[in-house]
Amino acid sequence: MARIEVHKDHCKGCGLCIDICPVNVIETSKEINNLGYHPAQYKGEGCTGCTLCFYTCPEPDAIVVYRKD
Amino acid sequence: MAQLKDVLKKPSSFYDEFLRKPDNYQQDTHYCPGCGHGILHKLIAEAIEDFGIKDRTIMISPVGCSVFVYYYFDTGNFQVAHGRAPAVATGIKRTHPDAIVISYQGDGDLAAIGGNNILQAANRGENITVFFVNNAIYGMTGGQMAPTTLLGQKTMTSPYGRKATWEGYPMKVSELLSTLEAPAYVERIALTNGKNLMKARKAVRKAIQAQIDGKGFSLVETLSMCPSAWRMTPVDAKKWVEEAMMKTFPLGVYKDVLDEREVGSWHRALETVPIEKYHEILGLAHEGMEVEGDVESVPKIFRNPKVLIAGFGGQGILLLGQTLAETGMRHGWNSTWIPSYGPEMRGGTANCHVKISSDPIGSPVVSEPNILIAMNKPSLERFEKDLAPGGLLIYNTSMIDIKPTRTDIEILPLPATEMADEIGSLRVANMVIIGAVLEKTKILQKDVVLDSLNAVVKHKKFIPMNSDAINKGMEYARNYKG
Amino acid sequence: MAKELIKGNEAVIKGALLAGCDAYFGYPITPASEIAHAAAKYFPLAGKVFLQAESEIAAIQMCYGAAGGGVRVMTASSGPGISLKMEGISYSAGSELPIVIVDVMRGGPGLGNIAPSQADYNQIVKGGGHGNYKLLVLAPNSAQEMCDLTMLAFELADKYRNPTVVLTDGFNGQMMEPVEFPEPVKKKPDKTDWAAMGDAKTRKNLINSIYLDPEEMEEHNVHLQEKYKKMEQNEVRYEDYKLDGAEIIGIAYGTTSRVMYTAVDEARKKGINAGMLRPITLFPFPKVKIRELAESSKVKAFLVSEMSNGQMVDDVRLAVEGKKPVNFFGRMGGVVPTVSELLEQFEKAAK
Ligand SMILES: Cc1ncc(C[n+]2csc(CCOP(=O)(O)OP(=O)(O)O)c2C)c(N)n1
Numbered sequence: 001m002a003r004i005e006v007h008k009d010h011c012k013g014c015g016l017c018i019d020i021c022p023v024n025v026i027e028t029s030k031e032i033n034n035l036g037y038h039p040a041q042y043k044g045e046g047c048t049g050c051t052l053c054f055y056t057c058p059e060p061d062a063i064v065v066y067r068k069d
Numbered sequence: 070m071a072q073l074k075d076v077l078k079k080p081s082s083f084y085d086e087f088l089r090k091p092d093n094y095q096q097d098t099h100y101c102p103g104c105g106h107g108i109l110h111k112l113i114a115e116a117i118e119d120f121g122i123k124d125r126t127i128m129i130s131p132v133g134c135s136v137f138v139y140y141y142f143d144t145g146n147f148q149v150a151h152g153r154a155p156a157v158a159t160g161i162k163r164t165h166p167d168a169i170v171i172s173y174q175g176d177g178d179l180a181a182i183g184g185n186n187i188l189q190a191a192n193r194g195e196n197i198t199v200f201f202v203n204n205a206i207y208g209m210t211g212g213q214m215a216p217t218t219l220l221g222q223k224t225m226t227s228p229y230g231r232k233a234t235w236e237g238y239p240m241k242v243s244e245l246l247s248t249l250e251a252p253a254y255v256e257r258i259a260l261t262n263g264k265n266l267m268k269a270r271k272a273v274r275k276a277i278q279a280q281i282d283g284k285g286f287s288l289v290e291t292l293s294m295c296p297s298a299w300r301m302t303p304v305d306a307k308k309w310v311e312e313a314m315m316k317t318f319p320l321g322v323y324k325d326v327l328d329e330r331e332v333g334s335w336h337r338a339l340e341t342v343p344i345e346k347y348h349e350i351l352g353l354a355h356e357g358m359e360v361e362g363d364v365e366s367v368p369k370i371f372r373n374p375k376v377l378i379a380g381f382g383g384q385g386i387l388l389l390g391q392t393l394a395e396t397g398m399r400h401g402w403n404s405t406w407i408p409s410y411g412p413e414m415r416g417g418t419a420n421c422h423v424k425i426s427s428d429p430i431g432s433p434v435v436s437e438p439n440i441l442i443a444m445n446k447p448s449l450e451r452f453e454k455d456l457a458p459g460g461l462l463i464y465n466t467s468m469i470d471i472k473p474t475r476t477d478i479e480i481l482p483l484p485a486t487e488m489a490d491e492i493g494s495l496r497v498a499n500m501v502i503i504g505a506v507l508e509k510t511k512i513l514q515k516d517v518v519l520d521s522l523n524a525v526v527k528h529k530k531f532i533p534m535n536s537d538a539i540n541k542g543m544e545y546a547r548n549y550k551g
Numbered sequence: 552m553a554k555e556l557i558k559g560n561e562a563v564i565k566g567a568l569l570a571g572c573d574a575y576f577g578y579p580i581t582p583a584s585e586i587a588h589a590a591a592k593y594f595p596l597a598g599k600v601f602l603q604a605e606s607e608i609a610a611i612q613m614c615y616g617a618a619g620g621g622v623r624v625m626t627a628s629s630g631p632g633i634s635l636k637m638e639g640i641s642y643s644a645g646s647e648l649p650i651v652i653v654d655v656m657r658g659g660p661g662l663g664n665i666a667p668s669q670a671d672y673n674q675i676v677k678g679g680g681h682g683n684y685k686l687l688v689l690a691p692n693s694a695q696e697m698c699d700l701t702m703l704a705f706e707l708a709d710k711y712r713n714p715t716v717v718l719t720d721g722f723n724g725q726m727m728e729p730v731e732f733p734e735p736v737k738k739k740p741d742k743t744d745w746a747a748m749g750d751a752k753t754r755k756n757l758i759n760s761i762y763l764d765p766e767e768m769e770e771h772n773v774h775l776q777e778k779y780k781k782m783e784q785n786e787v788r789y790e791d792y793k794l795d796g797a798e799i800i801g802i803a804y805g806t807t808s809r810v811m812y813t814a815v816d817e818a819r820k821k822g823i824n825a826g827m828l829r830p831i832t833l834f835p836f837p838k839v840k841i842r843e844l845a846e847s848s849k850v851k852a853f854l855v856s857e858m859s860n861g862q863m864v865d866d867v868r869l870a871v872e873g874k875k876p877v878n879f880f881g882r883m884g885g886v887v888p889t890v891s892e893l894l895e896q897f898e899k900a901a902k
């Protein structure tokens with residue numbers, strides 16, 4: 001099963017990952033992180049491990065994709 | 070194409086912490102949310118990691134929003150002047166051909182202020198990789214027009230929209246560079262949907278691989294989002310790239326001759342030459358004939374020759390002077406030679422000044438010669454008055470139909486050009502003169518002059534003829550009864 | 552030692568190779584082109600890089616790249632090209648890169664002409680580029696010094712991590728004189744602590760002139776100023792020509808100093824107690840020695856001559872501090888002062 005991890009304090013809430021996810025499993029969190037943004041968060045299931053959220057994310061350490069976990 | 074890894078996380082070619090970044094957020098970039106720069110950084114970082122080249126890599130940070138590329142990449146780093154990255158890259162790569170040199174530039178940087186630098190580096194086929202971020206605007210300075218700004222696009226400096234008849238058309242860098250022969254690979258990519266991102270990833274890797282393989286210049290133009298200066302949300306910015314930018318800047322491969330090029334064909338390796346060879350390379354190893362100069366037998370006036378030689382360009386004036394100076398040096402004396410220089414050079418006249426002296430020579434300028442050699446009429450007219458009293462005037466009667474007027478000097482009229490013609494070449498008239506100078510002044514030894522010619526004369530086949538001319542000149546002077 | 556009758560411009564390149572120069576980047580301009588010609592001829596034979604750049608702007612930036620990579624590198628040009636290099640010179644000073652730049656001065660402003668001049672003094676010695684920087688400036692006055700000071704320039708550039716200029720003029724570049732060439736330099740300094748060479752050892756290094764934080768920028772500036780102070784303490788060089796007991800002190804550099812030697816001798820023949828101080832380093836300037844002379848009761852006046860509107864003379868005046876009269880004689884636009892002109896000036900100063 002694939003999954004992602006969003007490191008919420010390194011996310012700038014740009015929404016690009018949410019927009020690109022083909023199966024719509026990322027959403028905006030209500031929380032405000034220490035950079036002052038609403039970070040992205042994984043809905044918890046359904047990730048196919050397509051990696052697109054990783055590649056579209058401009059931040060080096062905001063998203064980790066585990067393709068075979 | 071390299072397989073995707075099982076875990077995709079921050080590539081190890083990024084620093085663990087961005088310690089050069091002056092704020093408290095040393096895991097995060099300085100870029101605005103949704104900025105294309107960050108996306109491209111990640112693709113480059115991944116390639117550097119996968120290729121195992123971070124030790125060899127030198128990243129060049131430009132001026133623009135990506136001025137701080139060096140915060141992030143755990144590679145050798147240069148920060149450089151606006152637009153000059155391709156020139157700096159050239160300097161690094163030429164002297165470190167094994168380094169992987171990556172020039173990262175925005176569109177103001179690359180296409181405006183650095184336009185010629187990128188064009189020329191591409192045309193030289195520098196074996197470097199250029200990542201060109203086209204976001205149709207100047208991000209860093211607050212959203213001014215770039216050469217790539219779209220027609221009608223409003224920016225701070227095109228507030229009513231860019232107009233072709235005022236600011237010209239958006240500059241298509243990939244198209245432009247792909248018309249050159251040297252570049253190996255030029256592609257335009259975008260960072261929008263999944264398909265484009267995967268193409269972008271492939272292009273980034275291909276461009277770096279091209280350099281590793283020594284196949285020459287590659288450039289990847291990236292249509293990149295600048296949500297801040299465009300005043301859009303990141304997602305809208307992405308749409309604008311697809312809907313507006315791509316119309317003007319179609320994606321695709323503009324040049325790819327990688328398969329036609331041999332590995333290493335554009336790798337400019339440097340040869341190691343032992344320094345023991347330097348003197349030989351510099352032509353310093355030759356052993357010229359040297360003698361100890363002796364002035365006892367020389368008439369006083371000629372003991373410190375100050376020679377002014379004047380005539381037409383092409384009469385061998387400069388060579389004549391050089392031969393005298395070289396010979397003087399080989400007698401153990403100081404000597405100077407200066408060519409006519411500056412305004413005097415106009416109109417095909419040439420002259421030079423030679424000083425030879427056992428003392429250090431102060432001013433090399435000969436304003437009052439004790440030997441004047443006039444090879445044509447204007448020279449005689451102009452310089453006769455300057456000759457020191459008791460000095461020697463040699464003038465070329467083949468070219469001069471007037472007579473000198475001074476009576477306080479020694480005069481040798483010499484049909485140098487005609488004599489040279491008889492010897493076989495008009496070009497040796499200067500050597501006839503040297504012969505006469507030798508005979509008259511006695512200060513320089515003939516065999517040293519002949520040996521000096523080896524150092525001074527470029528075409529060695531003239532040397533026998535030169536020697537003949539010198540003898541004839543000496544003979545003429547010896548037999549001349551004034 | 553190997554001796555050769557050679558143009559100053561060519562002696563620069565032979566000296567450079569003997570000093571271990573690894574690369575030359577330049578753009579043609581009279582009267583500096585022979586330097587490029589010689590580099591193009593000899594550098595490839597020694598396995599070194601010669602590359603003609605697209606402009607002087609690019610040439611100095613190529614030097615920036617090479618120097619940042621830790622190799623010895625040089626460029627050469629004249630007025631119009633030197634103006635274009637100012638961007639790169641300021642960056643190199645900021646990034647503390649050892650680059651050797653030869654300026655064979657010609658008549659200006661603008662396109663001017665190709666005749667010898669000394670009108671780039673202010674541009675090179677006082678600035679020209681932006682920021683609080685100083686260049687080490689060496690001023691040869693013979694073909695021999697074109698070789699020797701070029702070699703020294705590489706040493707000093709590395710010693711201080713500072714761009715270093717050999718400031719000369721068209722006359723000195725075109726003049727041929729005997730030059731004794733030394734043996735090649737065997738050992739070059741290790742730069743792995745700061746240069747980025749594209750290897751594991753230097754991966755951590757950054758070549759950089761940007762300091763966003765004003766405090767940090769100031770700190771860097773202070774560091775630079777300290778370095779310049781060290782240069783002033785250690786690197787002043789000048790020639791003393793008959794200064795002992797002299798009453799009228801001539802001051803000139805480069806080609807003008809050649810004319811002045813003769814003028815001093817002629818003046819002495821006429822009973823004027825003349826001497827000359829010839830600055831060999833223009834920065835650091837021999838101001839301590841000049842002040843000492845100004846304070847000497849023996850010295851009556853100074854005579855500064857330059858092929859300019861009077862640029863170095865400002866530095867002389869600062870050093871003299873009004874203690875003695877400072878006369879100036881300049882020719883401009885490519886005209887070289889003559890011995891008789893300078894002699895006349897010595898006579899005037901002696902009155
Ligand atoms: C010689 C010079 N002129 C102007 C500037 C100011 N400047 C800094 S960044 C920049 C524009 C950069 O735009 P671009 O290359 O498009 O990069 P972006 O910021 O969009 O990534 C300018 C004009 C400068 N630093 N140097």
Ligand code: SF4
Binds near residue numbers: 002021046051053
């Ligand atoms: S890896 Fe693909 S499927 Fe999984 S969250 Fe990211 S974008 Fe969605």
Ligand code: SF4
Binds near residue numbers: 015016058063
């Ligand atoms: S793309 Fe990255 S920065 Fe943007 S919202 Fe998603 S995780 Fe956050």
Ligand code: SF4
Binds near residue numbers: 101295296
């Ligand atoms: S201004 Fe534009 S290019 Fe610059 S960081 Fe922000 S989004 Fe990126």
